[in-house]
Amino acid sequence: MSARQLDPGTTEPEAGPLKLVATLTIAGLLSGVAIVGAWQTTRPTILAYQAQVLKAAVFKVVPGAQGLQRLAWQGQTLAAEADPGGEGDDTPVVYGAYDASGALIGYAIPAEGAGFQDKIGLIYGYDPDASKIVGLRVLDSRETPGLGDKIIKDQEFVHGWDDLSTTPSIELVAHGKKAAPNQVEAISGATISSKAVMRIVSGSYADWAERLPKRADAPRQEITPAASPAKEVAP
Amino acid sequence: MSSENLRLQVTAAPFTHSPRTTAAVMRDVSLALLPVLFAAVWYFGIVAILVVGTATLGAVLTDAVLGRQGWAGLKDGSAILTGVLLGLTLPPGIPLWMALLGGVAGIGLGKVVWGGLGHNIFNPALVGRAFLQAAFPITLTTWVAPGSGSLVSLPASTLAVPLLHVDAVSAATPLGLAKFQGTLTAVGPLLTGNVAGSLGETSAIILLAGGAYLMWRRAFDWRIPASIILTTAVLQAVASAIWPGLAPPQMMVFSGGLLLGAIYMATDPVSSPTTPRGAWIFGAGIATLVVLIRNWGGLPEGVMYAILLMNAASPLIERATQPRVFGRDKRRLL
Amino acid sequence: MSQSDRTAEELLKGLWKENPTFVQVLGMCPALAVTNSAVNAIVMGLATLFVLVASSGLVSMLRHFIPKQVRISTYIVIIATFVSVADLVLQATLPVVHKELGAFIPLIVVNCLILGRQEAFAAKNTVKLAIADAIGMGLGFTFALTLLGVVREILGSGSLFGMALFGPNYEPWVVMILPPGGFIMLGLILLVFSWVKQRRQARQARQADPAPKVGVA
Amino acid sequence: MTANLLGIFIGSLLVNNFVLSYFLGLCPFFGVSGKLQTAFRLGMASTFVMVVTSLCASLLNTYVLPYAPYLRLISFILVIASTVQFVEMAIKKLSPALFKALGIFLPLITTNCAILGLALFQTSRGYNLIQGLVFATGAGLGFTLALVLMAGIREESELADQPAVVRGTAMTLIAAGLLSLAFMGFAGLFGGEA
Numbered sequence: 001m002s003a004r005q006l007d008p009g010t011t012e013p014e015a016g017p018l019k020l021v022a023t024l025t026i027a028g029l030l031s032g033v034a035i036v037g038a039w040q041t042t043r044p045t046i047l048a049y050q051a052q053v054l055k056a057a058v059f060k061v062v063p064g065a066q067g068l069q070r071l072a073w074q075g076q077t078l079a080a081e082a083d084p085g086g087e088g089d090d091t092p093v094v095y096g097a098y099d100a101s102g103a104l105i106g107y108a109i110p111a112e113g114a115g116f117q118d119k120i121g122l123i124y125g126y127d128p129d130a131s132k133i134v135g136l137r138v139l140d141s142r143e144t145p146g147l148g149d150k151i152i153k154d155q156e157f158v159h160g161w162d163d164l165s166t167t168p169s170i171e172l173v174a175h176g177k178k179a180a181p182n183q184v185e186a187i188s189g190a191t192i193s194s195k196a197v198m199r200i201v202s203g204s205y206a207d208w209a210e211r212l213p214k215r216a217d218a219p220r221q222e223i224t225p226a227a228s229p230a231k232e233v234a235p
Numbered sequence: 236m237s238s239e240n241l242r243l244q245v246t247a248a249p250f251t252h253s254p255r256t257t258a259a260v261m262r263d264v265s266l267a268l269l270p271v272l273f274a275a276v277w278y279f280g281i282v283a284i285l286v287v288g289t290a291t292l293g294a295v296l297t298d299a300v301l302g303r304q305g306w307a308g309l310k311d312g313s314a315i316l317t318g319v320l321l322g323l324t325l326p327p328g329i330p331l332w333m334a335l336l337g338g339v340a341g342i343g344l345g346k347v348v349w350g351g352l353g354h355n356i357f358n359p360a361l362v363g364r365a366f367l368q369a370a371f372p373i374t375l376t377t378w379v380a381p382g383s384g385s386l387v388s389l390p391a392s393t394l395a396v397p398l399l400h401v402d403a404v405s406a407a408t409p410l411g412l413a414k415f416q417g418t419l420t421a422v423g424p425l426l427t428g429n430v431a432g433s434l435g436e437t438s439a440i441i442l443l444a445g446g447a448y449l450m451w452r453r454a455f456d457w458r459i460p461a462s463i464i465l466t467t468a469v470l471q472a473v474a475s476a477i478w479p480g481l482a483p484p485q486m487m488v489f490s491g492g493l494l495l496g497a498i499y500m501a502t503d504p505v506s507s508p509t510t511p512r513g514a515w516i517f518g519a520g521i522a523t524l525v526v527l528i529r530n531w532g533g534l535p536e537g538v539m540y541a542i543l544l545m546n547a548a549s550p551l552i553e554r555a556t557q558p559r560v561f562g563r564d565k566r567r568l569l
Numbered sequence: 570m571s572q573s574d575r576t577a578e579e580l581l582k583g584l585w586k587e588n589p590t591f592v593q594v595l596g597m598c599p600a601l602a603v604t605n606s607a608v609n610a611i612v613m614g615l616a617t618l619f620v621l622v623a624s625s626g627l628v629s630m631l632r633h634f635i636p637k638q639v640r641i642s643t644y645i646v647i648i649a650t651f652v653s654v655a656d657l658v659l660q661a662t663l664p665v666v667h668k669e670l671g672a673f674i675p676l677i678v679v680n681c682l683i684l685g686r687q688e689a690f691a692a693k694n695t696v697k698l699a700i701a702d703a704i705g706m707g708l709g710f711t712f713a714l715t716l717l718g719v720v721r722e723i724l725g726s727g728s729l730f731g732m733a734l735f736g737p738n739y740e741p742w743v744v745m746i747l748p749p750g751g752f753i754m755l756g757l758i759l760l761v762f763s764w765v766k767q768r769r770q771a772r773q774a775r776q777a778d779p780a781p782k783v784g785v786a
Numbered sequence: 787m788t789a790n791l792l793g794i795f796i797g798s799l800l801v802n803n804f805v806l807s808y809f810l811g812l813c814p815f816f817g818v819s820g821k822l823q824t825a826f827r828l829g830m831a832s833t834f835v836m837v838v839t840s841l842c843a844s845l846l847n848t849y850v851l852p853y854a855p856y857l858r859l860i861s862f863i864l865v866i867a868s869t870v871q872f873v874e875m876a877i878k879k880l881s882p883a884l885f886k887a888l889g890i891f892l893p894l895i896t897t898n899c900a901i902l903g904l905a906l907f908q909t910s911r912g913y914n915l916i917q918g919l920v921f922a923t924g925a926g927l928g929f930t931l932a933l934v935l936m937a938g939i940r941e942e943s944e945l946a947d948q949p950a951v952v953r954g955t956a957m958t959l960i961a962a963g964l965l966s967l968a969f970m971g972f973a974g975l976f977g978g979e980a
Binding site for chain 4: 594598599641645646649650652676684744747748755756759760763767
């Protein structure tokens, strides 16, 4: 674009202010109608996909899960949160993972934080009765391809979180140095991204897991066949 | 780059005339590098020669084929020097085809496209190294422990088939140990060079001796290494006094590529400022970046990046520190 | 020149002679940002093509009704609308690619190529020509992006359209899918372009003037 | 999570420099980086517009967009266009000298994708008002830094006797690639741990 093109031509006959305002208003109105139309049409598909992605992630990090529901703190009690409050809503939530009978078998906790390059978003499964982390998946990351993105691709690292004791606390050790049930091995060559994942999980764990109720005290899932469990994802 | 600029006949920096020819300087630098190469062979075996040789081959061939002067352009020795320096920054176990590629990339992207010797903004050897580091991040940070093989044995990865990956055993460098495991290395091994690292960054004593020789021969601007080493030591002394977890200053100076970079890379007269004040600023800038990256960055080593960044800034430094021309009004930088 | 010839010419010029990326050097942000894989590059190219064709058609249709003073704002509103629509449709149909492209779909709005075509062509020509021009430019852009995406993916990931090409032991040139690789690769492609062009000019000059000439460096 | 401000600032200034790592603002980067002085001025003007845009985007994100998320793109672009218009008028009134110096570059800022990119990234990362302002300042100064470094390189290499094939955009792209390579050294700097 050259500046000349942006400069409104002054030699042209002036259009009246009314016409200018009218043009912009009509353009705005039509544009609004078009966008809202597209939004309405695509919304169900987008939400269904997001719900599916979330469901897949929850079922992966809490093995054996059959159903899930959003849980949030309401005062001192953890309760099911029916519907997200819109895109601006950032009430922290966890997902309860349930077996077929509607009893809670674990929590899937989304967490995010700074990585080597950019934000890392992940979700991890937590079993409150055993005080164990039972699974972890990185959902969102822009870590260096071939290096930092091993936190997604390196199966050894990913499965290092499958049965991880949280007592007294989780620890990262160098590759091949795991000696205790509360230790995860870092990926060799991608120590920084491994560290970032550990930091994010530790931080979120301190915020969440310690006060999450045991299985028996957790809210049950209402089994209504029609209800699709997850409405919206904020991974 | 509009064509309306008047094409003046301008020679490239450095403008100061010196009785010493480029080729003579190159000879001195090569001479000073010989002990470094011997040390590399001593610690890592004959593979050091192979890596340095292949990198040099890549550099020389590229300069001869793509360079404007063809084979005649090799006479000043600068392409050979670039190749040798590049080779010395590589890890001992690097596959040879990568070393060759590094030489090609260094000369191609770092020198030929800029118009050849005297016109490049970045140090070609470091361009090659940075390209390799970005292309093969794992291989370029896979180190071999010194003395782990016999003089003539080769690491398994050396003869890897081009384009294919071979796993290699990795030892940690002193800087990596300090950063990721919190283990400090004593000054003794750093001085003698009995540590894992790039081929040329082993022995601090030998590197310093080479620097002293170059200074005596006036083959380089001593201000730049002096500024880098002093600033690094001072900044790290202050930083490690404030945050006791950081490595001590002596380790900062003697480990990794700091000395190799300060003495042989940063002093490249084409890609560094030519004014004395500019040289001090240039060095201090490199040191500041090194201290920042090593202490608070994601990478254990940052000398290469620090030098490349200051290479990029050196036209600005030069401009800001140029003595005012008589009769012209004070010209601000911006 | 007949009408259909003119249309064909407007269509073809964007593909090669006035290729938006290689010749006009417009819309570099998406050309570099999303070309780390061939699929991303094609989707981005096609999304841009859609927005470009739709906006050019509409702008050309309305060219007598939009007052000069507010034309840029109107164009931007029109473009932003189509981009919003494209964004939503992509999110619904190709969610995985949409996630990878991230913010670069909304950024089509400020792709200088699109606003440039409205101002330079659509606002002054008939609907038919405007659409032909837009299709040509859009395809040229898609072609350039795809070429870049294919090269970068093959070198950087050892795959093409997600399928591994060289087996599991390939050592990928990670740099190619990182930002520096994008800059350098496009730079090298442009270099090849201008080298070919120079050689052709030199040959033409030689043919015109048979006297021996000094070769071009 | 509350990302620390130093991390955000360094992140947008160096680690994820808008030009060299996100490829945003390339049009002015290639168009205006030929002369040091104009590069610096355009950079500073863009920084100012970025800060104002960030402020407006924060307000929109808090008060308007929760109710109408589909208007995000169109409201951002309108905010940017009017901010640029407003900045242009303000500078013209307050400092005619500066206005003259910036000249044609001001309207160009509207189509600088770095500005829209800033608003979009700020939204998708969920930055609050303060974080957004720090992000915008870092990104703007980072844009200026890239522009100024590039201008220095280009002014110097104009004087060099380059091969004719290389001159022009190809050269600038390769230079940007090498600069971007050098900026990789900042990866992870102050990344959330400072």
